[in-house]
Amino acid sequence: MSLKVYNTLSRSKEVFAPLVTGRVGMYVCGVTVYDHCHVGHARVMIVFDLIYRWLKQLGYDVNYVRNFTDVDDKIIKRANEAGVDPKQLTDEMIEAFHRDVDALNCLPPTHEPRATLHMNEMIDMIGQLVEKGFAYVADSGDVLYSVRKFDGYGQLSGKNIDDLESGSRVEVDSSKHDPLDFVLWKQAKPGEPAWDSPWGSGRPGWHIECSAMSCAHLGETFDIHGGGMDLKFPHHENEIAQARAANGGGFARYWLHNGFVNINEEKMSKSLGNFFTICEVLKKYHPEVLRMFMLGTHYRSPLDFSDQALDVAKASLDRLYETKRRCEESGVRSQESGVKGQGEDHPHASRLTPHFSQAMNDDFNTPEALAELFHVCKEVNRGLDTGEDISELITQFMAMLSLLGIVQQDAAGWFHGGNVDVEWVEALIAERTEAKKSRDFVRADTIRDELAARGIVLEDGAHGTSWKQAG
RNA sequence: GGCAGGGUGGCUCAGUGGUACGGCGGAGGACUGCAAAUCCUUUAUUCGCGAGUUCGAUUCUCGCCCCUGCCUCCA
Numbered sequence: 001m002s003l004k005v006y007n008t009l010s011r012s013k014e015v016f017a018p019l020v021t022g023r024v025g026m027y028v029c030g031v032t033v034y035d036h037c038h039v040g041h042a043r044v045m046i047v048f049d050l051i052y053r054w055l056k057q058l059g060y061d062v063n064y065v066r067n068f069t070d071v072d073d074k075i076i077k078r079a080n081e082a083g084v085d086p087k088q089l090t091d092e093m094i095e096a097f098h099r100d101v102d103a104l105n106c107l108p109p110t111h112e113p114r115a116t117l118h119m120n121e122m123i124d125m126i127g128q129l130v131e132k133g134f135a136y137v138a139d140s141g142d143v144l145y146s147v148r149k150f151d152g153y154g155q156l157s158g159k160n161i162d163d164l165e166s167g168s169r170v171e172v173d174s175s176k177h178d179p180l181d182f183v184l185w186k187q188a189k190p191g192e193p194a195w196d197s198p199w200g201s202g203r204p205g206w207h208i209e210c211s212a213m214s215c216a217h218l219g220e221t222f223d224i225h226g227g228g229m230d231l232k233f234p235h236h237e238n239e240i241a242q243a244r245a246a247n248g249g250g251f252a253r254y255w256l257h258n259g260f261v262n263i264n265e266e267k268m269s270k271s272l273g274n275f276f277t278i279c280e281v282l283k284k285y286h287p288e289v290l291r292m293f294m295l296g297t298h299y300r301s302p303l304d305f306s307d308q309a310l311d312v313a314k315a316s317l318d319r320l321y322e323t324k325r326r327c328e329e330s331g332v333r334s335q336e337s338g339v340k341g342q343g344e345d346h347p348h349a350s351r352l353t354p355h356f357s358q359a360m361n362d363d364f365n366t367p368e369a370l371a372e373l374f375h376v377c378k379e380v381n382r383g384l385d386t387g388e389d390i391s392e393l394i395t396q397f398m399a400m401l402s403l404l405g406i407v408q409q410d411a412a413g414w415f416h417g418g419n420v421d422v423e424w425v426e427a428l429i430a431e432r433t434e435a436k437k438s439r440d441f442v443r444a445d446t447i448r449d450e451l452a453a454r455g456i457v458l459e460d461g462a463h464g465t466s467w468k469q470a471g
Numbered sequence: 472g473g474c475a476g477g478g479u480g481g482c483u484c485a486g487u488g489g490u491a492c493g494g495c496g497g498a499g500g501a502c503u504g505c506a507a508a509u510c511c512u513u514u515a516u517u518c519g520c521g522a523g524u525u526c527g528a529u530u531c532u533c534g535c536c537c538c539u540g541c542c543u544c545c546a
Contacts, residue, residue, distance in 0.1 A: 011475085031546070044546045074544075154474095157541075163473045164542065206544085228546030232475090235545090258546075259476085265538070269545055296484065296494075302477080302539065312483065312495050319494080322508065359485090367485050371493035381509055385502090441504055448506075459508050466508090 003058060003361045005224075006300060008232060008255040009156055013363055016254065018223050024060040025222035026052065027214040027252065029231055030112070032069040033093035034078045037100050038275035039290070039305055040261045040268045044228050046291055047258040047299040047364075049106040051226070053403055054360050057352075064109040065217045067210060068094055070116050071203050076192055086193055090114075100278040103287040105405045113213045115204065119195045121212040122204045125246045126184045126197075134245040135184055138175035143185035143199050148178055150241040156255060157233035182238055184208050207238035214252070215243060221250030229257045230267075258299045265304060276305070286417070288406050289314045295366045295404060316370075317407065317414075323377050324401075325411035326384050327394055329463045351399040366404070373400045415468030418455075425456055429465050432458075 003016040018024045028048045031041055048066070055062045070090040079086040094114075101108075115122075126143055129135035134149045147153050147161065154160050164180060183205040188194035194201040204212075214225065220243070227236065236255065243251040261268045268275045281290060293313040297303045353376065359368035376397050383390030401407040407414075416422065428447050435443040448458050455470045 008475095029546070032544090037546090040546050042546090047546095072544095158474055159542070160473090229476090230541070230545050233541060234543085260540070260546075262539080267540065267545090271545065298485075300476085301484090304483090309483075315496095316494055326509080365485075367494095368492075371485070374493055378510085382511095385510055436504085439504075445505070457507065460503075460506080461508075468507095 003054075004363055005254055005256060006363045008257050011158070014254070018060065019221060019253065022059070022061060024055050024062045024224065025218035026055070026062060026064050026224040026226065027210070027218055027222065028064070028066045028109075028225075029210055029227035029235070030066045030068050031097060032072050032074060033090045033097065034072065034075040035093065035270070036096055036277040036279060038268060038270070038277050039281060040228070040275065042100070042104060042278050042290060043261050043294055043299075043303065044226075044258055045101050045106050046104060046294045048226055048256075049104075049405070050295070050299075050366065051224075051256070051364055052107060052109070053405070054364060057360075057403060062110070063218060065111045065113065065214065066109040067213050068097075068112060068114045069206065069209060070094070070114045071193060071209075072206065087116075090116075096279070100282075103282060104278070104291055105287065105408065111217050113217060115209040115213065116193075118209070118213050118216060119204070121216045122208050123185075123195075123197050125208060125212045125215075125242065126199075126204075128246040129184065129242065132245060134241075136177065137199060138177075140175040141187040141200060142175070142183050142202075144176060144181040145184050145238070145242060146177060147180040147182070147241065150245050152244075153241055154237065156240055157237050159233060159237075182207060182234065184242070207235055208242055210235070211239045211243040211246070211251075214239075215247065220247040222252055224254045224256060225252030226256040226258070229259055232257055259297075259302045262302050262304045263306070265302075268305060281310075285310050285314065286317075286414075288317055288409070291404075292317050292406055295370060295406070298367055299364055320373075320377060320401065320407045321409075321411050321414045323380055323384075323397070324407055325415070325466065326461070327380065327397075328411055329461065329466070330384055351395045352403065353396050353400075356396075356400055369400070369404070373397075373404070376400065412466075415466075418469050420454070420456065420469065425451065425467060429458070429467065433465060 004013045005016045006012070007014045026048075028044065031037060037045075048064075052062060052064050068090070071086075075086050075090060079089045082089065126135060129145065130137070130143065133146075135143055135145050138144050154164070161180060165178075185197060185199050185204060185208075186202050187200060188202045192203070194203060214222065225236070225239075232255075240251055263274045266272065266274065278290070289310055290313075293305075293310055294303070296313060296316075353372060355372045355375075356369050359365045359372060362368070376393060380390055380393050380397050383393060428451060432444045432447040435441075435447065451458060451467070452470075456467050457470050459466050459468070
């Protein structure tokens with residue numbers, strides 16, 4: 001049972017075989033830090049977090065690199081508008097980014113390189129490209145990449161240069177030898193952040209950052225390169241052109257791209273203005289809800305964002321938490337360290353069911369994996385009802401939850417989220433229990449109604465009465 | 472126009488050359504003093520439309536319709 005991944009380069013699922021046995025190098029295009037992240041960004045983070053977790057689960061030593069683009073036109077513009085130093089803006093946004101991904105329970109990557117700290121690598125790579133004849137200095141003074149010099153340009157995105165040119169909406173810059181040529185090094189205008197280079201004071205183009213940083217951290221040839229679908233062209237195509245030309249050969253071997261988050265069947269994006277930031281959503285929904293929402297659809301498919309969809313994800317989590325709570329209350333322990341299965345080392349890692357592993361090995365099919373999770377969930381509930389020995393099942397259940405990074409809260413805490421006077425609730429429950437003992441059901445039901453009016457739902461179980469907040 | 476990916480029950484989402492996974496929702500039942508939760512049963516003669524290949528297609532091939540994305544910055 002081996003891992004298969006869909007490689008954009010071949011447009012097919014391939015058996016995954018890393019360059020070096022037992023080790024994986026993975027680079028994921030992060031974000032340009034000029035604003036808060038939206039749900040679309042959250043998807044990339046969660047998708048590749050899952051991929052990272054699964055690769056580690058398979059026993060690979062994974063070097064996971066996710067960059068920050070912290071030099072860029074939009075950053076400069078935004079910083080100027082706000083009257084702050086670009087560095088101050090990017091620092092703030094990186095901090096906000098970390099708050100978001102931490103909330104979403106994404107494991108930290110091995111490295112999070114910043115473009116501004118890799119100027120030497122970029123300048124070196126541009127130098128090689130100029131030297132080898134793939135790049136030229138234009139009349140404007142910018143250094144440009146000559147797309148036609150690179151054989152195989154368009155291979156990743158399935159485009160050919162002539163189609164691109166005929167349908168091109170690119171504004172033709174007269175200093176370009178070819179409309180498709182793109183900038184490697186940009187001349188600085190007064191007041192802009194700038195670095196010294198053999199081509200004068202300036203800053204790097206967007207694409208060169210990722211080529212240089214990925215190679216710097218993972219070597220010239222590495223295993224996985226990922227990002228959102230929209231980066232396929234031109235960003236990733238250009239990365240390939242730069243890196244292969246400069247290195248004289250290899251680069252990323254498997255290209256993985258996740259689908260978009262849509263709103264009303266339209267792509268969520270900054271330019272359309274139809275986006276929700278992660279922190280906005282988290283004001284209304286628990287981060288695990290957002291994570292569950294992402295897991296419910298295969299990573300390459302489009303995902304339609306709506307409150308209704310999040311409510312469904314919430315309902316699914318409630319069901320899983322209900323089972324977790326029942327396990328805790330019944331005192332049945334899973335086989336290793338009790339019912340707690342947290343931590344990035346996945347203590348139950350080897351306890352996943354074959355069906356679950358098969359689903360994850362099939363290009364990270366999380367919907368299928370969730371189907372298996374719910375199957376085991378049902379089995380656990382059944383065992384809880386009948387009193388059979390289900391310690392093995394609980395172990396599997398907790399192992400899956402731990403790997404997926406959901407249902408990691410305390411079950412009681414999950415259901416008792418809002419601002420309620422816990423002592424008041426529990427005093428009433430105790431009173432109701434007494435009333436029930438003396439078969440005063442009128443009083444018992446009055447108490448239950450009183451609590452229900454405050455959004456508290458009671459559940460009488462074999463181990464006493466538990467409660468949760470509705471909604 | 473070029474290229475890519477889609478159209479599966481009320482909603483959502485998997486999947487397969489031999490009549491379709493899971494979640495939410497609906498219906499019935501068990502349990503309960505009544506509920507809730509949980510469990511059981513049930514809820515698509517059918518997988519956009521038409522044709523072809525096949526013993527057999529939702530799954531393969533061709534054509535058509537519709538949707539989305541990329542082709543400019545975009546996760």
